[in-house]
């Protein structure tokens with residue numbers, strides 16, 4: 001049974017997918033069975049992790065880690081099949097073009113279905129999932145909050161019937177700190193840091209969740225290191241060094257714990273992952289990424 | 291400098307999050323205004339520094355920007371900017387569609403419907419649709435020579451391009467007719483359709499409960515009267531996207547996974563019939579050229595050496611991939627500039643530094 005669900009979020013391009021893969025690897029090293037899943041219409045991991053195939057059904061990636069890709073529609077279909085039971089009725093429903101477009105736009109329906117799938121194992125709803133933990137490469141900040149809030153929103157709109165019932169039980173698990181864990185990836189730049197602070201506030205206020213923060217792609221250089229470069233190069237690098245110091249200061253000022261991840265100077269995914277795993281296990285003084 | 295077709299009136303900057311869409315949209319705006327044109331830049335999420343540089347206010351209104359003129363320089367051009375207010379934009383769309391058809395009371399009734407509220411929250415939250423209708427609104431107003439749109443941060447630009455199609459489905463006759471209580475539904479065809487519909491509704495009810503169906507039918511009954519004008523509005527938005535006077539500019543980063551994504555995206559966009567004319571690779575570390583490698587190597591600072599080599603390998607990777615873009619559209623690069631200065635002047639320099647590869 002799935003005991004924990006980890007969501008990885010953050011602004012676009014900050015390294016969410018990489019950190020999600022990293023966490024999946026780290027947890028699997030503690031002899032756990034992990035399912036890494038991406039919420040995307042078009043797969044990123046297939047190329048990035050060099051997989052032959054990726055789909056709703058998990059495929060093995062590394063020892064202890066399987067990878068899958070969930071779309072709202074996949075999750076909704078599974079839910080519908082589970083509830084409607086009668087295959088014929090289900091087919092009628094999903095093969096009707098009008099229903100399909102309804103499902104496309106019905107507010108919050110696909111988000112709700114995804115959250116239903118994330119929590120299906122402890123709710124004993126739908127097919128069994130043979131994993132200890134889920135790591136979800138989730139949406140970027142704004143859409144992520146909508147995803148997390150979808151069960152509550154639906155429960156408030158629809159009070160009765162199976163939909164209301166389900167929504168409430170999903171929402172309860174989202175608020176269970178044993179089950180739901182949120183990881184925010186950020187860069188040491190103004191926009192991602194601002195988004196991180198805002199997201200932390202919303203998570204605290206609306207869900208009473210304290211996320212783990214990863215400050216990614218740090219140069220980890222000092223002003224002295226670059227002092228012999230040309231004026232132009234210094235100008236750029238010094239402004240980045242300053243931005244890194246600033247970001248740390250702001251996070252500390254807001255009493256937010258964060259884990260520092262260096263820019264790994266490689267273009268190969270396995271090499272980047274390996275370097276970051278080594279880094280995280282060496283620095284035992286840094287807070288453990290849950 | 292970037293080449294733009296002489297009949298072009300609309301420029302749409304697309305790309306994945308954080309690559310610099312907003313910055314490029316603003317830079318192109320400043321650059322074109324200085325050529326004597328009247329420009330509007332519609333932005334979504336400007337950084338604080340950019341907002342300061344342009345004097346942006348998050349109120350959804352248009353504001354005129356003071357252009358950075360050199361001593362003695364003169365221009366008849368104007369730059370206007372606006373940060374889109376998504377809630378206001380969606381309400382504008384609904385009221386526009388209802389004008390002359392539905393009473394204020396009916397409109398307010400719709401605005402109260404729980405599903406409408408969720409829907410508008412979702413649509414204005416995802417920002418795709420509201421950006422598009424705002425663009426359309428200002429393009430047809432004919433107040434500007436050029437309107438430049440910075441698109442919302444999306445995992446995939448597809449979701450932006452699909453926005454009209456998705457919403458059109460919603461106002462589509464099919465769904466609305468399910469819930470319509472009109473007398474003429476007795477034709478044989480309609481009867482057959484309705485038999486199927488009844489079962490589909492039953493399935494939906496099983497899935498969601500009767501309350502959901504009730505809200506749903508209230509919603510569709512509320513919009514059925516002005517469904518046609520809304521549908522037309524949406525169709526016009528879509529036409530704007532595929533118009534000969536609209537160009538797409540894809541902004542991307544130097545990172546190999548970004549470039550690969552951009553490559554896929556550019557193919558997809560073209561096969562779907564949109565006019566992708568330019569690709570800008572942003573934040574190219576031009577400062578590398580000024581690095582004296584002998585000195586760096588002698589320096590023995592391992593970390594610094596690795597970082598410099600890393601940026602170099604990014605550039606090499608770009609050279610390898612460049613041909614896969616350049617045969618089909620103009621490819622440009624824009625340099626990484628120092629983050630300490632952000633001023634309209636900087637945007638002007640950005641525009642000038644955009645260089646054809």
Ligand SMILES: Nc1ncnc2c1ncn2[C@@H]1O[C@H](COP(=O)(O)OP(=O)(O)OP(=O)(O)O)[C@@H](O)[C@H]1O
Nearest residue numbers: 012013014015016017018217262263264306545547
């Ligand atoms: N610490 C790091 N060192 C080196 N490279 C990194 C690091 N973190 C991320 N990257 C690289 O940066 C690029 C962007 O990362 P990634 O794709 O994970 O971002 P994302 O947040 O998932 O983006 P999107 O919002 O588009 O989904 C990838 O090529 C990744 O390998």
Ligand SMILES: Nc1ncnc2c1ncn2[C@@H]1O[C@H](COP(=O)(O)OP(=O)(O)O)[C@@H](O)[C@H]1O
Nearest residue numbers: 307308309310311312313337573624625626627
């Ligand atoms: N050429 C560049 N050099 C340096 N920084 C840049 C450049 N282009 C963009 N940036 C910075 O990157 C960040 C993200 O840019 P932005 O335009 O907001 O991206 P997007 O709109 O694609 O999310 C901003 O802080 C911006 O100042």
Ligand SMILES: [Mg+2]
Nearest residue numbers: 016017044137
């Ligand atoms: Mg990603």
Ligand SMILES: [Mg+2]
Nearest residue numbers: 311312334335
């Ligand atoms: Mg932006």
